[in-house]
Amino acid sequence: MAKLWGSFRMSYPSWSIEEGTQVLSSLKNVQGPVLIALQAIQERFGYVHDEAVSLIAETFNVSRADVHGVLTYYHDLRTTPSPVRLIQICVAEACQAVGSRDLVAAVEKKLGKKIDQSYADVEIKSAYCFGNCALGPAAMVDGQLMGRASVEKITA
């Protein structure tokens, strides 16, 4: 099967049914393919285009409702194009203990953006644990994990 590790990229090709079909063709033998298919589409295009829902439904002989249900269940999956830059800040307990609430406020202020809202250029998203809990606050900036994160390091 395809190896997916959700690596963030700065740019993605535009959605096309032809390329989408090609992505799905490698998953024909996967048992329980819907989630992997959605992840593979997002890995290639940065998000899941509307047309990909029907394409996955047809390819794997499941209903569009099934695909839509999975797409809207998982926090990782997105239906709007990926931003150019992605800043994820851990807001779970261990990072709260070392000031992640203040960190989020400071990054929001500095960039003039609100957390967990869609923007085309830079998005700030809440994350719940990167497993870097002894070196918090933790952030992931454009796919790179950052320990002892600060507003300066994040926006450098």
Add this chain to the structure above:
Amino acid sequence: MSTVVYIPNDSAAISIGADQVAALVAQEAVKRSLKVTIVRNGTRGALWLETLIEVSTPQGRIAYGPVQPEDVSSLFDADFLNGGAHPLALGLTDQIAWFAGQDRVTYRRVGIIDPLSLKDYEAHGGLVGLRKAVKQSGADIVAEVTASGLRGRGGAGFPAGIKWKTVLDAKADQKYVCCNADEGDSGTFADRILIEADPFTLIEGMAIAAVAVGATEGFVYLRSEYPTAIKRLCDAIDIAKSAGVIGSSVLGSAHAFNLEVRVGAGSYVCGEETAMLESLEGKRGVIRSKPPLPAIAGLFGKPTIINNVLTLASVPAILADGAGAYAARGTGRSLGTQVFQLAGNIARGGIIETAFGITLETLVKTFGGGTLSGKPLRAIQIGGPLGAYFNSSQLNVSMDYESLAAAGGMLGHGGVVLFDDNVDLAQQAKFAMEFCALESCGKCTPCRLGSTRGAETIEKIISGVDVPANKLLLLDLCEVMTDGSLCAMGGLTPLPVKSAMNNFPEDFTGGAKK
């Protein structure tokens, strides 16, 4: 002769500069015409000392840390390649008190070896357990695991051997072994570090489980927030396959075992075993009601062993050393060792593996060194977002399944998160409810709706609205969530909430604080 220098490639170490340090060591060595072989080991678990550099000497490995990129040149000036004196010198790694006070069983190779060197793995005792297992009957392997007293390290603490026996006794054309590596609890990272530092141990543990119960397919459900661990485990599986450790024949035996990594998609509740099965089947991560137990009807309806990373990774040591050696550690019904994780506002955070029964005080003070901020320790959350908040007068609790339950908490996955006196426990209680609202799969009404109502009610208490009545209402809601939810998400969210109210009543008096 080339000197071997160890510099971790653990993602936490890299997050504070280990890659830059490694590049600078290589550069500086070339500049000074010194022969250096850099081995990128996993972290030794002392995250407070990262980047920890170790130099191989005839006396043993000598440690320097925490090394910043700007320290590299001065380390060379001090002749660190021969163990020279330097302000960052820590002496022999094994003699550093923080390590010497531990008892590493599951983590015996973590940080010692090159994670992707099968040769290194075998040189440090790897594959001994699996070689024994392929010569034994399934029943004998299961008996050994049962005798070790090993219990599920994911949090539920169910005896692993009993689970394995159920799968062994089930008749089916196909059985599965699934590893739960959806380590979503804040304050826990032991699964991630093990996978990044010693992935073959997990592979070996899963292969032993497969051989024991007659499973031929395995899956590791690994969360997307761990990209380095995903990559490393995929690489290790490829290496193990080409070396004949797993695949169509496990170490040349008649057993076949194929192993795949499946990546999660950011859902916390998928760490609950039945939600994980749904997700592995490509569906929404909605939990299943039990029975049937996954051991009888699990993945794709077939008998399935589901264990946490640490549970499976403890099995090779149990087979290698014998059940008795493992069961000789620990206390009461909590046998063997626990890999504790010290996190949050902590001076010396990282991995502490010891026998069960260590006190919380020894963990957070002797090992952890108290808070990072230097301010008074006020609260400790044990066992992740669904675990209880303890106050600083409760530090004498023994860290084992039964004692923690008796103290109104739970061990969970062994995460210990410290908070200094900036913490407001009403806010933490509200966060517990909000997190439940965000992550609830929606199946049970008390969890799906109760969590939102809970957050609103705590907000009223914080704002000073009808405080006594709202506190009663909150306790009532907690009772409904505990009794009316199928899984731990809704069932245990009341634990942090109620423990915060019980152990920090002064934070629930209606906005009077601070």
